[in-house]
Amino acid sequence: MNNKVLLTGVSGWIAKHTAIELLNSDYEVLGTVRNDSLIEQTKETINKHAPIDNLSFVELDLLKDDGWNEAAQGCKYIMHLASPFPFKVSNNRNSLLAPAVDGTLRVLNAGLNANIEQFIVTSSIAAMFRKPIRSNPYSFDENDWTDENWKEGVGDYFLSKTKAEKAAWELMESKRLKNKLTVINPGGVFGDALDKKGGTSIEYVKQFMKGKFPAAPKWGILISDVKDVAKAHVACIGNTKVGGRRLIVGKEVKKLIELSQIMAEAMPEYAKKLPKKELPNFMVKLISFFDSSAKTMIPDLGITMQTDTSYAEDLLGLKFNPAKGCISETAKSVVRLGLV
Incomplete structure (x- = not known):
């Protein structure tokens, strides 16, 4: 029985968790990397959590056609999980569009040429909730889209996620x-860092625990457990109920000051360095x-986010985890790995 999955960007943090979930569920995984120097570290990390007999790699570039078919x-x-998510924001809001949009279309077209049975694309709530006029609190759901024309409020990352997801839907609809397409839209993803490569949310936790934030901005986000995000990808396979849907993965919206409190409780020896007050806007x-x-x-x-x-x-047959566990796990893992 063919149960082979082409998993793009396998060296990425969420993708490694997804590969672990796939391998532990007896799927065969072909992971793409942009540089073969990433293979050994990725293999070593995954092997700590899953058997790797059914894991193989291929070096492919999202900016080039070569090899995708x-x-x-x-x-x-x-x-398709490979997509740029930088910690810093570029002044050029179009800077991420080539790998995000062109890369997504390159992957999907290769899949269409190969008669792939099902496509699962990782997007983000960044493609859903950013609009210039919103109530407070404001709600969003799978029918909402970020306003890509709002130049002041929609920077490089938000624009890339929105345009890439729209391009995916437009291609499949055409x-x-x-x-055949399902899109996973997590919020701020937290959980076990696995190794020192980490991700953007790991970087925020590191900065907090190093004492780089004297106070926390009045900002909140839907918190997604990385294990839920990985399980959601796998739960889509063969699930006819999720076709054509955008699935928001996460349980609770938390403000940064609340994340700080959870980290302080999980790692009391770092409590002094963590912010205890909110920063004026x-x-x-x-x-x-x-x-x-x-x-x-x-x-x-200062705006409160809401989503159900x-x-x-229901569609995935999962129960998403509350925020506390994955925030605690992030804090513990960055200390364990010597990142702070």
Whole structure:
């Protein structure tokens, strides 16, 4: 029985968790890497959590056509997770579009040429909730889209996720194959860092625990457990109910000050370094002139996010984890790995 999955960007943090979930569920995984120097570390990390007999690798570039058609041949499913998510914000809001948009279309077209049975693409709530006019609190669901024309509020990452996801839906709809595509839309993803490569959310936890934030910006986000995100990808396979759907994965919205409190409880020896107060909005705006990582929060400062993810739990047959566990796990793992 063919149960081979082409998993793009396998060296990425969420992708490694997804590969572990796939391998432990007896799927064969062909993981793509942009550079073969990433293979050994990725293999070593995954092998600590899953058997790797059914894991193989191929070096492919999202910016080049070479090799994608060949990689997709013989696979039954494609999970496209590879996409840039920088910690810093670029002044060029189009800087991430080539790998995000062109890369997504390159992967999907290779899959269509290979008659892939099912496509599962990782997007983000970043493609859903950023709009210039919102109530407070504001709610969003799978029918909402980020306003890509809002230049002040939609920077490089938000624009890339929105345009890439829209391009995926437009391609599949043009082929009348919309039901072959499911998109996973997590919020801020937290959990076990696995190794020192980490991801952007890991970087935020490191900065907090190193005492880089004297106070926390008044900013909140839907928290997604990385294990839930990985399980959601695998739960889509062969699930006819999820075709043509955007699945928001996460349980609770938490403010940064609440994340700080959870970290302090999990790792009391770091409590002194963690912020205990909230930062006035004008201070965050001031800091953003010197530290571009603060820019991404500014449009949402002081606004409370709301969303109901129970529909996704029902469709996937999963119960998403509360925020506390994955935030604690992130804090413990960055200490264990010597990242702080």
